[in-house]
Amino acid sequence: MIWPLWAVAAGADCPAPTWPPGAEPEPATVRLLVRTDAAGAVTGIEEQEGPTELVQSALLGLDGCGLAPDTSTPLTWVVPLPPVNVSGVLRARGTGDAIVGRVVFVGERVARTDDHGRFELRNVAPGDHGLRLGDPEWRLPATTVRVETDAGLELELWAGPGKPQDELVAIYDRDEGAVVARTVDLERAGAMPGSLDDPLRALAGQPGLTRAPFDSGWLLVRGADYDEVGLFVQGVRVPLVYHLGGFTSILHPELVDRVDFWPGLFPARYGQALSGAVDLSLRPVGDRAYASVGANVVFASVWAEVPTPFGGVAVGARRSWLDGVLALAVGPDAAGIAPRFWDAELHATIGKGSLTVFGLSDAIDAPSFDGDGILTIEQQAVQAQAVVPVGDVRLQPYLATTHRTVTGEVGSDVEPQSVAELYPGLRIVGETSLDRLTVGAGFDGQRHDFALTRADADAHAAVWTLDPFVSASIDGPVRLWSEVRGTLDIVEGDPYQPVRTGLSPRAGATFAPRSWFDLHTSFGRLVATPTPTLWLGIADGAYLGLERSEQVTAGTRIGDERLQLDVDLWTRTARDLAELELDGSVGQLSGRADGLESALRGRHRDFVATALFQLTRSDKREDADDDWAPSAFKVPVRVELAALQSLPRRWELSARFRATSGFPRTSLLDLPGQPPLYTPTSAYDILLQRTVDLDLPEDQARLAAYHALDLHVGKVFSFRRWELATALDLQNVYNRRVVEPVITGFGESRPSYGFGLPVLPVFSVEARTWP
Numbered sequence: 001m002i003w004p005l006w007a008v009a010a011g012a013d014c015p016a017p018t019w020p021p022g023a024e025p026e027p028a029t030v031r032l033l034v035r036t037d038a039a040g041a042v043t044g045i046e047e048q049e050g051p052t053e054l055v056q057s058a059l060l061g062l063d064g065c066g067l068a069p070d071t072s073t074p075l076t077w078v079v080p081l082p083p084v085n086v087s088g089v090l091r092a093r094g095t096g097d098a099i100v101g102r103v104v105f106v107g108e109r110v111a112r113t114d115d116h117g118r119f120e121l122r123n124v125a126p127g128d129h130g131l132r133l134g135d136p137e138w139r140l141p142a143t144t145v146r147v148e149t150d151a152g153l154e155l156e157l158w159a160g161p162g163k164p165q166d167e168l169v170a171i172y173d174r175d176e177g178a179v180v181a182r183t184v185d186l187e188r189a190g191a192m193p194g195s196l197d198d199p200l201r202a203l204a205g206q207p208g209l210t211r212a213p214f215d216s217g218w219l220l221v222r223g224a225d226y227d228e229v230g231l232f233v234q235g236v237r238v239p240l241v242y243h244l245g246g247f248t249s250i251l252h253p254e255l256v257d258r259v260d261f262w263p264g265l266f267p268a269r270y271g272q273a274l275s276g277a278v279d280l281s282l283r284p285v286g287d288r289a290y291a292s293v294g295a296n297v298v299f300a301s302v303w304a305e306v307p308t309p310f311g312g313v314a315v316g317a318r319r320s321w322l323d324g325v326l327a328l329a330v331g332p333d334a335a336g337i338a339p340r341f342w343d344a345e346l347h348a349t350i351g352k353g354s355l356t357v358f359g360l361s362d363a364i365d366a367p368s369f370d371g372d373g374i375l376t377i378e379q380q381a382v383q384a385q386a387v388v389p390v391g392d393v394r395l396q397p398y399l400a401t402t403h404r405t406v407t408g409e410v411g412s413d414v415e416p417q418s419v420a421e422l423y424p425g426l427r428i429v430g431e432t433s434l435d436r437l438t439v440g441a442g443f444d445g446q447r448h449d450f451a452l453t454r455a456d457a458d459a460h461a462a463v464w465t466l467d468p469f470v471s472a473s474i475d476g477p478v479r480l481w482s483e484v485r486g487t488l489d490i491v492e493g494d495p496y497q498p499v500r501t502g503l504s505p506r507a508g509a510t511f512a513p514r515s516w517f518d519l520h521t522s523f524g525r526l527v528a529t530p531t532p533t534l535w536l537g538i539a540d541g542a543y544l545g546l547e548r549s550e551q552v553t554a555g556t557r558i559g560d561e562r563l564q565l566d567v568d569l570w571t572r573t574a575r576d577l578a579e580l581e582l583d584g585s586v587g588q589l590s591g592r593a594d595g596l597e598s599a600l601r602g603r604h605r606d607f608v609a610t611a612l613f614q615l616t617r618s619d620k621r622e623d624a625d626d627d628w629a630p631s632a633f634k635v636p637v638r639v640e641l642a643a644l645q646s647l648p649r650r651w652e653l654s655a656r657f658r659a660t661s662g663f664p665r666t667s668l669l670d671l672p673g674q675p676p677l678y679t680p681t682s683a684y685d686i687l688l689q690r691t692v693d694l695d696l697p698e699d700q701a702r703l704a705a706y707h708a709l710d711l712h713v714g715k716v717f718s719f720r721r722w723e724l725a726t727a728l729d730l731q732n733v734y735n736r737r738v739v740e741p742v743i744t745g746f747g748e749s750r751p752s753y754g755f756g757l758p759v760l761p762v763f764s765v766e767a768r769t770w771p
Contacts, residue, residue: 015061016077017054022125024109025081030054032075034062040069054079086121086147088155089113090133097648099159103134106145110134132287133159139288139770156561191644191652193710193729196296196762199256199280200241200249205642207566207597207612208263208276210635211660211706213740214756215731217242217249220633221263221276222570223593223618226743227531230266230273233280233356233385236398236427237272240381243320243341244364247298250343250381251358252316254292254303257283263597264553264570265506265522268469268483269429269442272528274549274574282356284349286312294725294766298322299341301766311349318343339364357384379404396427419533422449431471440471452537461536462492465529482507487527487546491536502527502546521554530578540586541578549574549591561603568597577620592628593618606646614638632741632751635661635706650716655709662703663741665696676701683739683753692755694739703740706756709733722769729762 019025030050037043042062048055058077067073086106090099090113098117103110107129111119126149133140138159147153194215195201201217203209210220218226231241233251241249258281262270266277286307293302298320305314323338345358359382365375385398405418425446432439444467452459466488473481485504491497506524528547535541555568574591595616602609616636619628642656667676678701685692714727735758741751 014058014065014067014075017050017057017061017079019079019082019123020053020057021123022107022109023053023123025123026051027081028054028079030058030077030079032058032062033072034067034075035072036067036069038069040067042067046072082123084120084122084152086124086145086153086155088119088157090117090119090157090159092138092159099138102138104157105130105132105134106147131155131157191712191714192642192654193656193712194731196248196298196729197253197764197766198248199251199253199259200278202259203261203278205610205612205640205656206261206263207568207599207614208261210616210633211638211658213633213663213743214754216247216743218743219276219278222572222595223616223634224275224574224591225631225633228273228275228528230270230277232270232277233383234282234354234387234396235269235279235429236385236396236425237270238383239400239402239421239423240360240379243343243360244339244362244377244379247322247339248318250360251280252301252303252318252343252345254305254316255282255314255345255347257281264551264572265508265524265526268471268485268504268506269440271444271467271469271485271487271504272465274526274528274547274577275572282347282354284312284354285314285347286349288770290768290770292766292768294764296764297760297762308348311351311354313349314345314347316345352387352389354387355384356386357382359383375406377404377406392432393428393430396429397425398427399424417452417454419453419537420451421532423447436475438471438473438475441469443468448532450532450536452533459537461494461497463529463532463536464488464490464492466490477511477513479510479512480507481509483524485527487529489529489546494542496542498542500529500546502548516558516560518557519554520556521552523550523552525550534578534580534586538586544578544586544588545576547574547576547578555597563602564600566597566599566601570595570597587622589620589622590624591618591620607643608645609643610641612638612640612642629667630664632663632666633743634664637661650718652712652714654712657707657709659707660705662705662738664702665700680739680753683755685755687755687758704738706736706738706740708736722767725764725766725768727764729760729764731760731762732757733759735759 017030028051031048032045032055033047034042035044035046042065045059050058058075090102090104091097092099098113098115100113100115100117102113104113104119106121106124109121109124109129111121113119124147126147128144128146131140131143131145140157140159145153145155192202192205194204198217200219203219204211204217208222210223212218212220212226219229219231220226221229231238243250260279260281261276262278263276266273270277270279285305289306291304295301299318300321301316301318303314303316305312319342320340323340339362341360341362343358343360345356348355359380361380363376363378379402381400381402383398383400385396388395388397400423401421403418403420405416407416423446425444427442427444429442430440444465446465448463448465450459450461450463467485469483469485471481471483473479483506487500487502487504489500504525504527506522508520508522510518510520512518526549529535530541530544530547535544549572551570551572553568553570555566558565571594572592574593575588577589577591578586579589580586593616595614597614598612600611616634616638618630618634620631621628637660639659640656642654644652644654646652665678665680667678678698680694681696682691682693684690708731711730711733712727714725717724717726737756737758739753740756741753743751
């Protein structure tokens, strides 16, 4: 608080001058000699002394003074410093050592780190500020932080030697919505075993997920199937975000700046999903030239970016060679089960806008359902999207095209087919704040051209999907929020396809009496359009309605960045889920799921550890009078322990232990008075290159439980103008292999099965330079 130290004139109560927000403050004294008339009103300033900003503030406050009439009155204030409202610590990535004596810019304000790497700023103006370092030897990515009125901001910054990567590890702030949201720490997640430095595989350690079979990157969220989660790039839905086999996502890791994950309910600005959403934010480029080239056991990669007069341009590409590695071990024919892919991207930043284009090509051989044949699955995709800011509104036009085929030897219940899709669309998002009230609105519009070709029939349709959405939230001791998204689907020129409409309302509250404690709850409905192959490619699809799920979540967060416990309880019911039923017909299934998720995270200096435990129950049924049964990918128990230690000289060690229930066996026949007929009874073993009989008891309803130990060691060698990052992952250290279902991404109502991966050493190397 600022107090007037001394004033002559009895009765003077002039407001003390204050530093305007954003001004660089310093201890100061302000002196004025004011002249008054017979009524005590100020008629002139005879003398003034002090910083210009404070003198102007003092003059503006003179109208509220009670001064003696017909006199010259001296006024004096001693103005102390305003409080610190932005502070933090700067550490070296890899070692955790404090970075001493370096300049940190928060907007236009400047601070320098002390002997402990800490820095402080007073009187930073509320609003968004760019964050950067004023030293070419250390670098942070282009990042924006928000300073709130009457609230301090504590930052923890991790810098690397001139390399544009994800060094901003954490800003201790809750997501803008009250739904359960988790932001992935890409720096630390990339140092964990099994991540392959992939931003989506880094999600594997998050609560709310089931471990995907074969440690692929597919996201199985809260008991739902892989195709019920929405995947977005900068808010725009991506039809294909994984390469076939799910070993890696389609985007180069250098392109991704941030990964946000919402298990369960998610903000209304995202849509067409039932179980959760993932949004990948892209990194602005162009603040300096940079290039990298790398390789691991799965793929080789290159990346380059250069600044331009208007921003920057980056290009990247990757090419798999896992099939070649396996061919050395098991032969070229058997190695076809490994994914064969390439991907490429171009990303240009133009001011605050951007243009992004990415494409891929995939192929994989997978055993058919009955194990006697091989499916050759191929896919190609290209997506282009732009961000055009117009004031507080963001326009995002986009165009995506995909083509997928399945050919080769197939089981008797599968026909060769191809699917081609074209998605032009426009997304509009806007948001504004009025004191404690924040309101937002937007619109997603898309035309979806779908073509299915099979040996016996062709299908072609075009669908307009129009989704408006609005949101509102009120800040305070209890944060309240409410959002709703509408869906309108219109099939062009098909009188048998009705117009489909739906609403997705959701709401919630967060009570945070302390910075280290909150309680939160959310509830609502999610609506999604059925899978196009069933909805548009099959005649019976005209009878399918929108898929729906209702969800409720309640939980708590206790602790801070040093030690934090998150616990969430949730339940979900689903209906009208479009799937192929076991008899081959198209049906609308019902589902139910509930669970408990808990995660304990701790940190001490350069050591980070997590412990995760979750229980999940998830069942489906075709008809109301059927018994509930689990789908092929559901496991009720998941335990995961992980630890990461950063060591001097940029070494890092990490380990994780995982244990889950076995995947369920599927009942193909369940007649009254008859025991269920469970599958699988056999599974393909890539090491033996043949199908193996499992010899399981007929009444065994679940496959063997999974558990594994994974280790990781990494080292970065730094040179003057470049660095070499090396890492060795040792996955499944004690070589436990269990039978698991195969997710190909081409329809899994009756999956094939195989034995899991053996002990797998994954060595990676990447050279980086910043000329």
